[in-house]
Amino acid sequence: MFDNSTTTGVLRSETHLTKNFTPQEPVGRDGETDRIVEAVKPLTRQERPENLLVHGPAGVGKTTCVRHVFDRLEDESSTMAIYINCWQYDTRSSLLTELLIEMGYPAPRKGRPVDEILSRLQEFVGKSRGGVAVALDEFDRLGDQTEVVYDLEMLSNSVERDLGLVMVSNRGPRQVRLDPRSESRLDCLTLGFDPYSESELVNILARRVEQAFRPGAVEDEVVEVIAEEVASDSGDCRKALGRLLSLGRWADRNGMDDIGTEQYGEFRNQP
Numbered sequence: 221m222f223d224n225s226t227t228t229g230v231l232r233s234e235t236h237l238t239k240n241f242t243p244q245e246p247v248g249r250d251g252e253t254d255r256i257v258e259a260v261k262p263l264t265r266q267e268r269p270e271n272l273l274v275h276g277p278a279g280v281g282k283t284t285c286v287r288h289v290f291d292r293l294e295d296e297s298s299t300m301a302i303y304i305n306c307w308q309y310d311t312r313s314s315l316l317t318e319l320l321i322e323m324g325y326p327a328p329r330k331g332r333p334v335d336e337i338l339s340r341l342q343e344f345v346g347k348s349r350g351g352v353a354v355a356l357d358e359f360d361r362l363g364d365q366t367e368v369v370y371d372l373e374m375l376s377n378s379v380e381r382d383l384g385l386v387m388v389s390n391r392g393p394r395q396v397r398l399d400p401r402s403e404s405r406l407d408c409l410t411l412g413f414d415p416y417s418e419s420e421l422v423n424i425l426a427r428r429v430e431q432a433f434r435p436g437a438v439e440d441e442v443v444e445v446i447a448e449e450v451a452s453d454s455g456d457c458r459k460a461l462g463r464l465l466s467l468g469r470w471a472d473r474n475g476m477d478d479i480g481t482e483q484y485g486e487f488r489n490q491p
């Protein structure tokens with residue numbers, strides 16, 4: 221009843237269209253990726269990095285690009301590159317504990333006083349070979365933003381190790397408000413991600429279609445129409461991928477072998 225093996229139909233790998241799938245390389249976004257690299261690269265030479273606030277609307281590749289750069293930084297240098305999603309760790313204490321765990325300390329998840337976590341962090345960062353890069357994704361979700369930024373800056377100063385902070389947020393720099401003391405310590409540069417254009421979405425979707433569908437199952441025009449619709453609405457790549465997945469499932473339910481604009485029109489007109 222729940223056998224997942226598909227030998228017929230248009231979809232061959234839904235995974236490539238799901239939210240949790242991470243592409244090996246972001247498609248396009250070279251300028252943005254280079255900018256993130258530039259900000260953290262000094263860490264690989266034991267020099268002071270730039271702190272960066274990455275911002276932009278939903279589904280425009282912020283997480284994809286930051287994660288890509290952090291994975292490479294970790295693989296290709298002796299810099300510790302730690303990625304944390306503040307949606308999961310949204311208080312000062314849970315975030316600092318997670319940072320400690322990510323650094324390799326077998327800490328229990330809850331219940332330690334912040335001072336103790338900070339002194340453990342000092343110990344660990346002090347022992348690290350190179351600098352440390354920390355990405356705080358969904359930074360808007362963090363409750364104690366000012367305190368955490370202050371903690372990390374103090375940590376970096378106290379152990380004389382360079383620490384680079386990349387904060388990722390849906391809100392622009394004017395809306396991310398830290399108190400003046402943290403703001404001046406942080407000395408943060410910004411990088412805005414724009415919504416995707418139609419042609420950028422075509423390039424991203426075309427790659428996913430190759431991975432997720434049987435060869436030739438989706439006509440190029442269908443990809444163009446989805447890209448056009450989503451670009452004129454939000455430029456949110458997550459929505460475009462979600463639409464491709466629903467389309468594929470719909471086509472499979474209806475026993476179709478290929479999808480052209482006519483079938484796509486039918487799909488869009490379903491009640």
Ligand SMILES: Nc1ncnc2c1ncn2[C@@H]1O[C@H](COP(=O)(O)OP(=O)(O)OP(=O)(O)O)[C@@H](O)[C@H]1O
Binds near residue numbers: 249
């Ligand atoms: N340049 C890209 N190349 C390939 N896939 C991409 C690209 N940009 C976005 N995606 C895909 O689109 C989806 C949304 O991207 P991502 O999570 O990076 O957006 P985001 O800007 O972090 O959004 P949010 O603000 O909601 O967190 C992901 O599934 C990702 O794989």
Ligand SMILES: [Mg+2]
Binds near residue numbers: 282283284357358
């Ligand atoms: Mg994100």
